[in-house]
Amino acid sequence: MANPTIKDVAKAANVSIATVSLVIHNHKRISMETKQKVLDAITALNYHPSRSARGLVSRKTGNIGFILTHDHFLRTEPFYTQIFMGTEFEARENELYVLLTTIDSNFHEGDSLPRFILERNVDGMIIAGKVPSLLIDKLSNYNIPIVFVDYSPSNKKVSIVAVDNLHGGMLATQHLVELGHKKIAFIGGDIEHPSINDRFNGYKLALEKASMSLNERLINTEEDYPARINGYNAAKKIFSINKDISAVFACNDAMAVGVIQYLKDIGKQIPNDISVIGFDDVVSENSVNPPLSTIRVPKMEMGVEAMRLISSLVKDHKKIHKKILVNVELVVRQSTKKL
Amino acid sequence: MANPTIKDVAKAANVSIATVSLVIHNHKRISMETKQKVLDAITALNYHPSRSARGLVSRKTGNIGFILTHDHFLRTEPFYTQIFMGTEFEARENELYVLLTTIDSNFHEGDSLPRFILERNVDGMIIAGKVPSLLIDKLSNYNIPIVFVDYSPSNKKVSIVAVDNLHGGMLATQHLVELGHKKIAFIGGDIEHPSINDRFNGYKLALEKASMSLNERLINTEEDYPARINGYNAAKKIFSINKDISAVFACNDAMAVGVIQYLKDIGKQIPNDISVIGFDDVVSENSVNPPLSTIRVPKMEMGVEAMRLISSLVKDHKKIHKKILVNVELVVRQSTKKL
DNA sequence: GTGAAAGCGCTAACAT
DNA sequence: ATGTTAGCGCTTTCAC
Numbered sequence: 038m039a040n041p042t043i044k045d046v047a048k049a050a051n052v053s054i055a056t057v058s059l060v061i062h063n064h065k066r067i068s069m070e071t072k073q074k075v076l077d078a079i080t081a082l083n084y085h086p087s088r089s090a091r092g093l094v095s096r097k098t099g100n101i102g103f104i105l106t107h108d109h110f111l112r113t114e115p116f117y118t119q120i121f122m123g124t125e126f127e128a129r130e131n132e133l134y135v136l137l138t139t140i141d142s143n144f145h146e147g148d149s150l151p152r153f154i155l156e157r158n159v160d161g162m163i164i165a166g167k168v169p170s171l172l173i174d175k176l177s178n179y180n181i182p183i184v185f186v187d188y189s190p191s192n193k194k195v196s197i198v199a200v201d202n203l204h205g206g207m208l209a210t211q212h213l214v215e216l217g218h219k220k221i222a223f224i225g226g227d228i229e230h231p232s233i234n235d236r237f238n239g240y241k242l243a244l245e246k247a248s249m250s251l252n253e254r255l256i257n258t259e260e261d262y263p264a265r266i267n268g269y270n271a272a273k274k275i276f277s278i279n280k281d282i283s284a285v286f287a288c289n290d291a292m293a294v295g296v297i298q299y300l301k302d303i304g305k306q307i308p309n310d311i312s313v314i315g316f317d318d319v320v321s322e323n324s325v326n327p328p329l330s331t332i333r334v335p336k337m338e339m340g341v342e343a344m345r346l347i348s349s350l351v352k353d354h355k356k357i358h359k360k361i362l363v364n365v366e367l368v369v370r371q372s373t374k375k376l
Numbered sequence: 377m378a379n380p381t382i383k384d385v386a387k388a389a390n391v392s393i394a395t396v397s398l399v400i401h402n403h404k405r406i407s408m409e410t411k412q413k414v415l416d417a418i419t420a421l422n423y424h425p426s427r428s429a430r431g432l433v434s435r436k437t438g439n440i441g442f443i444l445t446h447d448h449f450l451r452t453e454p455f456y457t458q459i460f461m462g463t464e465f466e467a468r469e470n471e472l473y474v475l476l477t478t479i480d481s482n483f484h485e486g487d488s489l490p491r492f493i494l495e496r497n498v499d500g501m502i503i504a505g506k507v508p509s510l511l512i513d514k515l516s517n518y519n520i521p522i523v524f525v526d527y528s529p530s531n532k533k534v535s536i537v538a539v540d541n542l543h544g545g546m547l548a549t550q551h552l553v554e555l556g557h558k559k560i561a562f563i564g565g566d567i568e569h570p571s572i573n574d575r576f577n578g579y580k581l582a583l584e585k586a587s588m589s590l591n592e593r594l595i596n597t598e599e600d601y602p603a604r605i606n607g608y609n610a611a612k613k614i615f616s617i618n619k620d621i622s623a624v625f626a627c628n629d630a631m632a633v634g635v636i637q638y639l640k641d642i643g644k645q646i647p648n649d650i651s652v653i654g655f656d657d658v659v660s661e662n663s664v665n666p667p668l669s670t671i672r673v674p675k676m677e678m679g680v681e682a683m684r685l686i687s688s689l690v691k692d693h694k695k696i697h698k699k700i701l702v703n704v705e706l707v708v709r710q711s712t713k714k715l
Numbered sequence: 716g717t718g719a720a721a722g723c724g725c726t727a728a729c730a731t
Numbered sequence: 732a733t734g735t736t737a738g739c740g741c742t743t744t745c746a747c
Contacts, residue, residue: 055734056733087431090739092739093726093740098428112454113452114452122450134497136474152473157424326637391718393742395718428741430741
C-alpha cells in the first residue's frame, strides 16, 4: 500500500488537512475532541509526514551533518564512534537524521567539501575531533550553524562540547601521587592539540600542588598522533634515559596500551614494577592485561549534548555561542598500584 | 544569499524551467546550444537541485539506510566501519546519502524499527553483519530493497555482498601447511555464523588436500563472539590440553590478537615457538608485535559494491537477487614462520 | 526543441 | 475552533 498522506488522515478523521497539520504541530486552539480524532486516524493509518514536502515549505532538511577525519573514524579505539552514536540517539528524539561523512586530514585548497554542504542539505553540522583549519574556514562561509565536539579552533568564538581535560589530567596525576609515586612520566602526542595540552597542564598543576618539581626528562611529547605505536615508541625513548620511573600518565588509552606493550616487552610487570594510567576509557576492561586505570570521558553523552546543542541552534536561529564542558572521572582498575 | 532555484537558472539562461530540468536529466532532444547555456548558468549560480522538491515529485528520498548492531559498530577492529566508509564514498558517485543507524543485537518483538524505515525515508537499505532474524523479518515487510553485506539469513533469496570465506580459510591453512606445520589449531567463535563456518570448512578442506587428518582436540569453537578476549580464552583451553601445537589459524584478527596475547603471557615466542594467522586484515601493521599474517578482506570495496548494488536495485525497480563474492588474499607478515 | 501547466504533500496566512 | 488556499521547487505530460 502507498504511504498515507495528510489528505488520507483528514478524510479518515473527517476534518480538513489544515486541522491535521495543526494537530501535528500541537497548536493550542484545537478542541480536545478533534485532536483525539485526528490522533487516532494518524495511528490507525500509521501516518508519517513526508519530509520532502515538509522540507520544501519549511526550508529545513531535518538533517545534521557529522564531519570527522578518516583517521579518527577508523581509530582502533572507538572514541569518535561512540560520540557519533550519542548524536544518533539524540537525533531520534529531535526527529533529525545524521549524515556522517569523513574528510581527509590533509584537506587542502581545491578539495571538495562534503556534498551535504554544497547541496545545502543539512540544517546544521557537528564537527568531531581535530580537522584542518582550512576546512573550518570554508565551512564557516556557509552560514550553517556548527557545533564542535572535543576540539575547537582556537581564537574563534564557536559552540563546543568539550572534555574537562585539565581536571582529568589533574585527577590522573593526583591518583599516582596518592599511590606514593615520585617519578611520574607524562607521555603525550601532538602537544599542540588543545586537549592533550590541557591534560598536560593538569599533570603540571597536580605536581605543583603536591610540591613536586617538574622534570623535563620525564616528559615525552615528541610523538605526533596519540596512537598505540607512538605510545610504544615514546615509552622506549623515555625509559631508555630514565631508570627510576615508577609511574606513567599517558595522554590517552591508546598510548597507554602502547606503553604497557613496551614495558612488557622489556620484561616489566604492570603494575608491580610500573603503574600506568591512560585517559578516555575506550579500552574494554578485559582486552588489555592488566585492565587499564584511566580517566573516563562520557563519549555518548558528548554526542548527545552536541546534538541537543545543534538542534537548539537550528531551531532558535540565534547566533549564540555556547560551551558545554563535560565531566570526567577517575576509574581505578589494575594497572596502577601503591608504590 | 539564498539558494538559487531552477527558476533563477531558467532566468539566467533565458529558457523555461522545463528546459533546465531536461538539461539536468540529460534529455536527448535539447540542442547543444541551449544545453551549454543552461549548464553555464548552473555553474555560474552554483545551483544544486533541491532534494525536497525532487523527492516530493519523484517519490524517492535519495537516502540509503545502513543498519548494523551496536556491537559491530563499536568493535575495536574497524571492520564494519571500513565497509561503511566504502558505502559512503560510493554514495557520493550516485548522489545518495547514507543514514547510519545501529540496533540492539537483542532486538525483539516490540522494539521499534529504525526511524528511517517507519518514516519511509530511505529508498533502500544495506544491512551489515549479523543482525537478529526477527529484525530482518520485520524489515522485509516494507517492500524496500535490501542488500546484505558480510552476512545473510540462510534459506532466503536475497542480494548480498559476501567474502569468499571458504577460499580464505583454505589459503590461511595452506600457508601454514606449506610452512611445514603438522599440528594446526583452529580457533573460532560462534560456529553457527556462516562466515566462521565457511572459514572452518576451508580449514578442513586444506587439511584434506594435504592428506592431514582432522583432530578434534585442535579445534575450539566454543567461544561465542569472535573478540580478543575470547581468542585469549580459547587459546588457554586449547593449549592446556595440547602441548605440541605449532600453528594456530584464528577465525579473525581479533581472536588472533587474543591468541598472541595468551601465548606471550605463557612465555611463548611468536613466530619462533608458534605461528599464528588471522583473518580480515583489520589490525594495523605495527599495532601488534609481531605484525600479523592474515587473510585480507577488501572491506572498502565491499561497501562500494553494496552501495552500487542497492543503487541499481533502487533504480531498476527489479526484484533481482544478486550475489557478489569478493576475493581475499593471503598477507604474509611476521607472525608465521617455517617450522 | 522548447514552453505551459498540473501536481507531488505539506505549512501558514487568512477566512469564516 | 476549523476550513480554504497559495505556494515551496521540482518533474513530467502535453502543446506548439
